[in-house]
Amino acid sequence: MVRLGVTGKKLFVLAPAVACAVVLCGVAPAGAQSRSAVAPVSSAPEGSFGALGPLTDLVIARLEIGDLVAAAKFGTGKPIDDPVREQQIRDQVRAQAIVLGIDPDATVRFFDDQIDASTVVQRGLFAFWTAHPGQAPTSRPDLGQLRQQLDQLTTELLGQLVATVKIRQHTPACLAQSVIARVSGEITHHLDTLHRRALGDALRSVCD
Numbered sequence: 001m002v003r004l005g006v007t008g009k010k011l012f013v014l015a016p017a018v019a020c021a022v023v024l025c026g027v028a029p030a031g032a033q034s035r036s037a038v039a040p041v042s043s044a045p046e047g048s049f050g051a052l053g054p055l056t057d058l059v060i061a062r063l064e065i066g067d068l069v070a071a072a073k074f075g076t077g078k079p080i081d082d083p084v085r086e087q088q089i090r091d092q093v094r095a096q097a098i099v100l101g102i103d104p105d106a107t108v109r110f111f112d113d114q115i116d117a118s119t120v121v122q123r124g125l126f127a128f129w130t131a132h133p134g135q136a137p138t139s140r141p142d143l144g145q146l147r148q149q150l151d152q153l154t155t156e157l158l159g160q161l162v163a164t165v166k167i168r169q170h171t172p173a174c175l176a177q178s179v180i181a182r183v184s185g186e187i188t189h190h191l192d193t194l195h196r197r198a199l200g201d202a203l204r205s206v207c208d
Contacts (some may be wrong), residue, residue: 046188046189047188048060048182048184048185048188048189049180049181049184049185050177050180050181050184051164051167051177051181052164052167052168052177052178052180052181052206053180053181053184053185054160054163055157055160055163055164055181055206056181056182056185056199056203057189058153058156058157059117059157059185059199059202059203060185060189060191060195060199061153062114062118062150062153062157062202063117063118063121063198063199063202065118065146065149065150065153066117066118066121066122067121067125068141068146069118069122069141069143070122070125070126071125071137071140071141072140072141072142072146073122074125074126074129074136075136076140080119080122080123080126081119085147089111089115089154090108090112092154093107093108093111093154093158094107094108097158097161100158100161100162102161102162102165106205106208107158107161109205109208110161110206111154111157113201113202113203113204114157114202116201117199117201117202118198120194120201121195121198124194124197124198125194168206168207168208169207170208171207174206174207175207178203178206178207181203182200182203185199186199
């Protein structure tokens with residue numbers, strides 16, 4: 001992930017929601033075994049906590065590919081927005097949601113949030129690189145290969161939407177799990193200010 005100044009420093013203090021997840025609420029990091037003692041934050045596994053942790057990790061992976069998409073486009077004159085591809089994604093996930101038996105409108109809203117979050121990352125990086133040309137990327141990733149990776153992530157995200165359909169309701173329990181996953185994801189993935197903002201945008205309709 002591209003780091004912007006000092007905002008990408010590691011965080012070693014648990015936010016209240018994550019403290020609840022680890023100490024009070026009995027929610028372990030996704031895939032981790034139960035422990036009798038709380039491990040230091042600095043040795044936490046690389047992964048978001050709770051029932052929505054795996055979904056959040058995939059969202060973060062998509063944001064990180066957004067860094068590479070920005071590097072592929074910067075200085076080429078290619079626009080950040082790509083309405084044709086964005087509509088293709090919407091049509092694809094709507095059709096797949098129907099097949100998978102999940103709400104197609106809610107699925108499209110979720111992926112609209114992913115598109116918006118990626119745009120936030122790309123615009124932020126464009127602005128930073130324009131202001132600091134010495135830190136602009138010196139190589140250009142292949143945009144076609146990045147889109148293949150994004151398509152694979154779309155499939156994996158749809159799988160997680162199916163796996164979490166029972167919790168992803170507009171309830172206090174879902175909202176709490178969303179906070180736990182987001183804050184722990186910010187910490188374990190060492191997100192900077194730009195990517196924390198984008199993650200918040202990407203998860204805003206997860207409990208709709």
